[in-house]
Amino acid sequence: MAENFGASNEDAPLRKGHCGAVSCWHHHKAAVVLIPGKCSWQYWLISVREPTVGTIESFTLDRRAEAAPYDPLYDPLVSSGPGLGMDYAPTYWVATAGEPPEDDGPLVGDADVDVVIVGAGFTGLSTALFLAREHGIRATVLEANRTCWGCTSRNGGQGQNASGRLYRSQWIARWGKETALRLDAEIREGFNTFKSLIAEVPECEPQPGGHLYIAHRERKMEFLRNEAKVMRDVFGYDARILSRADVSEQYVDDQENCGALHEPDGIGVHPLKLAFGYLRMARALGARVHPSTPVLSVETINGVHHVRTPRGVVRAKAVAFATGGYTRNDVTKALRAKIMPILSNSLVTRVLTPDEIAATNFRTHEVITDTRTLRYYYRLLPDNRLQIGSRSSITGADAQNPKHMAVLVEGLHRKFPALKGIRIDYSWWGWVDVSHDMMPRVTQPDPRQNLFYAVGYGGNGVSFSAHAGRRLAQRIAGQRDPSWNLPIYDSALQYPNVFGAVQWQGFAPFRRIGRRFLYHLYHAQDEAR
Numbered sequence: 011m012a013e014n015f016g017a018s019n020e021d022a023p024l025r026k027g028h029c030g031a032v033s034c035w036h037h038h039k040a041a042v043v044l045i046p047g048k049c050s051w052q053y054w055l056i057s058v059r060e061p062t063v064g065t066i067e068s069f070t071l072d073r074r075a076e077a078a079p080y081d082p083l084y085d086p087l088v089s090s091g092p093g094l095g096m097d098y099a100p101t102y103w104v105a106t107a108g109e110p111p112e113d114d115g116p117l118v119g120d121a122d123v124d125v126v127i128v129g130a131g132f133t134g135l136s137t138a139l140f141l142a143r144e145h146g147i148r149a150t151v152l153e154a155n156r157t158c159w160g161c162t163s164r165n166g167g168q169g170q171n172a173s174g175r176l177y178r179s180q181w182i183a184r185w186g187k188e189t190a191l192r193l194d195a196e197i198r199e200g201f202n203t204f205k206s207l208i209a210e211v212p213e214c215e216p217q218p219g220g221h222l223y224i225a226h227r228e229r230k231m232e233f234l235r236n237e238a239k240v241m242r243d244v245f246g247y248d249a250r251i252l253s254r255a256d257v258s259e260q261y262v263d264d265q266e267n268c269g270a271l272h273e274p275d276g277i278g279v280h281p282l283k284l285a286f287g288y289l290r291m292a293r294a295l296g297a298r299v300h301p302s303t304p305v306l307s308v309e310t311i312n313g314v315h316h317v318r319t320p321r322g323v324v325r326a327k328a329v330a331f332a333t334g335g336y337t338r339n340d341v342t343k344a345l346r347a348k349i350m351p352i353l354s355n356s357l358v359t360r361v362l363t364p365d366e367i368a369a370t371n372f373r374t375h376e377v378i379t380d381t382r383t384l385r386y387y388y389r390l391l392p393d394n395r396l397q398i399g400s401r402s403s404i405t406g407a408d409a410q411n412p413k414h415m416a417v418l419v420e421g422l423h424r425k426f427p428a429l430k431g432i433r434i435d436y437s438w439w440g441w442v443d444v445s446h447d448m449m450p451r452v453t454q455p456d457p458r459q460n461l462f463y464a465v466g467y468g469g470n471g472v473s474f475s476a477h478a479g480r481r482l483a484q485r486i487a488g489q490r491d492p493s494w495n496l497p498i499y500d501s502a503l504q505y506p507n508v509f510g511a512v513q514w515q516g517f518a519p520f521r522r523i524g525r526r527f528l529y530h531l532y533h534a535q536d537e538a539r
């Protein structure tokens with residue numbers, strides 16, 4: 011009996027005509043056959059039941075590397091590995107994106123390559139795309155589960171002119187005006203990179219128009235006025251303050267609305283259709299994308315990275331991590347205790363009726379967030395379903411507790427009483443990558459090693475991941491660029507800290523206790539009148 015990798019075990023005859031080109035490795039009592047399928051290669055380990063009876067129908071098959079079931083309790087800080095061929099979360103995007111594009115199937119055996127990218131989400135795929143397109147380097151992307159399995163297939167599809175969790179006024183407070191201006195120019199360029207990729211993947215249903223940032227309490231208007239002023243006066247954006255009546259009459263009648271800040275930049279997308287576009291384009295240029303190929307560890311021997319997977323070792327000149335909130339502590343020392351994975355929930359309702367659209371006065375498809383620290387974000391999708399998201403549980407083990415989804419449903423009802431009781435067609439969650447100083451890093455932490463990462467978007471990676479991939483590709487290709495002289499590029503991720511003062515890896519095991527406390531505090535602050 012073949013070793014079981016967690017995928018389904020099944021006895022089945024090998025049907026003739028099932029194979030196109032077939033590759034085969036055999037042993038005296040067993041053989042591995044690779045069958046290129048439409049979406050991925052299938053691997054079959056064949057053991058001969060009766061070695062003397064050699065017809066193909068007499069083989070017993072163990073199906074390997076087929077999709078393993080989706081694990082709703084998966085927790086990157088607790089689960090035993092990064093997964094192996096896990097199926098997608100049950101998201102609206104997965105249900106509506108169509109068949110995943112072809113990939114290169116799981117990687118079997120040892121290999122020597124130039125560049126390994128770990129993780130096939132937005133970041134990994136855009137890095138592979140730009141490496142091929144702008145530097146002629148054909149990367150090898152290794153993905154533990156199915157392609158785009160992580161947050162890339164689970165987000166709200168809100169593309170904003172931002173990255174990380176800090177506002178522009180906070181950039182100035184942290185780094186001063188000169189650095190904040192250069193960072194803004196870079197993030198702005200990043201938004202243009204995102205727009206240019208969207209233009210290449212028009213099927214991703216872009217909903218442009220801007221971002222509406224709604225004050226959920228009157229007292230939040232002062233913060234929005236200040237932010238709008240900074241955006242206008244320092245950074246030259248056409249940021250406008252809207253009154254309560256402006257919002258409810260011209261945009262949407264959110265019952266919590268006390269006025270809003272309107273930013274001209276903001277695009278909603280179908281994230282999975284967009285990511286599948288990245289995948290197609292990267293592969294068309296020669297990148298190889300291997301699902302069901304988890305990276306278990308990376309060891310550097312004489313300057314060569316030995317990337318260990320369950321079925322072999324890939325030797326690479328450069329390795330880039332694009333593992334988002336699914337980054338594990340055991341995969342490389344460079345990322346150990348550097349990312350705080352935080353669960354985020356999302357739901358999609360049934361299609362709203364014309365009466366419901368009238369009752370909620372949805373006149374916009376723009377992307378919308380509110381001013382809570384534990385914020386709600388929502389938008390009307392192109393097919394007039396409502397998507398809304400917010401925080402979730404602290405641990406994967408508690409993710410299915412209905413009380414977390416109830417937070418979303420209650421928020422939906424508070425904002426739109428006319429939708430009370432509306433059927434929820436899809437709900438899901440995913441692990442967001444939050445860095446300990448709330449800003450991302452696209453960097454090479456040790457200049458002596460060709461090891462890179464792009465993580466820490468803090469729930470703001472739909473748009474910025476496109477540019478992060480472009481910058482990461484430049485960096486891997488050894489290009490120098492003046493933009494490296496920015497905090498998100500020229501410093502490594504930090505360890506957990508206490509009130510921003512002391513940083514220490516040893517705080518990592520206590521982060522979830524701290525988060526529990528913070529959620530109570532933020533909730534009390536957010537809901538205070």
Ligand SMILES: Cc1cc2nc3c(=O)[nH]c(=O)nc-3n(C[C@H](O)[C@H](O)[C@H](O)COP(=O)(O)OP(=O)(O)OC[C@H]3O[C@@H](n4cnc5c(N)ncnc54)[C@H](O)[C@@H]3O)c2cc1C
Nearest residue numbers: 129131132133154160161162165166168305334440471472
């Ligand atoms: C519910 C929810 C809503 C969100 N809404 C928004 C939004 O509206 N706007 C926005 O900008 N952002 C949003 N985000 C965040 C956004 O989805 C992420 O910033 C973005 O998808 C990050 O992409 P990524 O490629 O860096 O990481 P991911 O898409 O998470 O991909 C990482 C991949 O790495 C793989 N991996 C991990 N470890 C290994 C390993 N050892 N070996 C091989 N593969 C490995 C994982 O399997 C995964 O597929 C949301 C996130 C969630 C969960």
